[in-house]
Amino acid sequence: QQKVQQSPESLIVPEGAMTSLNCTFSDSASQYFAWYRQHSGKAPKALMSIFSNGEKEEGRFTIHLNKASLHFSLHIRDSQPSDSALYLCAVSMGTGNYKYVFGAGTRLKVIA
Amino acid sequence: EAAVTQSPRNKVAVTGGKVTLSCNQTNNHNNMYWYRQDTGHGLRLIHYSYGAGSTEKGDIPDGYKASRPSQENFSLILELATPSQTSVYFCASGDEGGQNTLYFGAGTRLSVL
Numbered sequence: 001q002q003k004v005q006q007s008p009e010s011l012i013v014p015e016g017a018m019t020s021l022n023c024t025f026s027d028s029a030s031q032y033f034a035w036y037r038q039h040s041g042k043a044p045k046a047l048m049s050i051f052s053n054g055e056k057e058e059g060r061f062t063i064h065l066n067k068a069s070l071h072f073s074l075h076i077r078d079s080q081p082s083d084s085a086l087y088l089c090a091v092s093m094g095t096g097n098y099k100y101v102f103g104a105g106t107r108l109k110v111i112a
Numbered sequence: 113e114a115a116v117t118q119s120p121r122n123k124v125a126v127t128g129g130k131v132t133l134s135c136n137q138t139n140n141h142n143n144m145y146w147y148r149q150d151t152g153h154g155l156r157l158i159h160y161s162y163g164a165g166s167t168e169k170g171d172i173p174d175g176y177k178a179s180r181p182s183q184e185n186f187s188l189i190l191e192l193a194t195p196s197q198t199s200v201y202f203c204a205s206g207d208e209g210g211q212n213t214l215y216f217g218a219g220t221r222l223s224v225l
Binding site (some may be wrong): 001006009010032034042043045046049051088090092098099100101102103104105 | 118143147152153154155156157160162168170171202206208211212213214215216217218219
């Protein structure tokens with residue numbers, strides 16, 4: 001059974017800082033990797049996803065994926081107070097198996 | 113944006129009672145999911161479906177049943193509710209193509225007393 005773990009559990013950073021969130025998974029056959037963000041009292045919402053080794057950047061957000069290390073990460077440049085939320089990583093086996101397994105989350109607080 | 117609607121938004125049930133949580137999506141997505149969210153556990157998959165008439169067990173299916181009578185609707189059924197099922201439940205739909213992004217409903221807060 002797929003195991004997905006996130007670190008750290010919580011993080012406090014000053015406004016303008018770089019934030020790095022980590023996610024490890026157990027099944028090397030995994031194909032889809034995504035980050036979701038959940039503001040307090042709201043539904044999770046997709047942030048970014050990646051399917052092949054390497055890096056993908058969208059605005060202030062960057063995902064790194066290293067399948068050999070069973071690890072992917074999310075980096076937030078110039079963190080803002082509005083980025084304060086619960087960040088969830090999710091892993092799926094891909095085509096034919098669209099079951100997504102989520103990590104327990106990292107709670108991020110950005111202080112002004 | 114994709115629309116997923118859950119009902120009810122809040123529910124108080126008695127131990128041993130039957131609870132049905134409903135989910136409707138207007139995205140024409142084949143895949144639908146039920147997750148529960150508890151502090152320290154993130155989102156845990158209960159049941160999912162690849163289309164009308166199909167249901168699959170997720171990682172924590174015990175005590176839950178699911179029903180997918182149509183493309184649009186996916187229900188989660190607690191036949192004999194227990195206090196351990198007190199949680200926030202999220203329904204989601206996902207498209208198979210491209211990124212298979214999940215679109216979540218607003219959640220149902222269930223308390224079993």
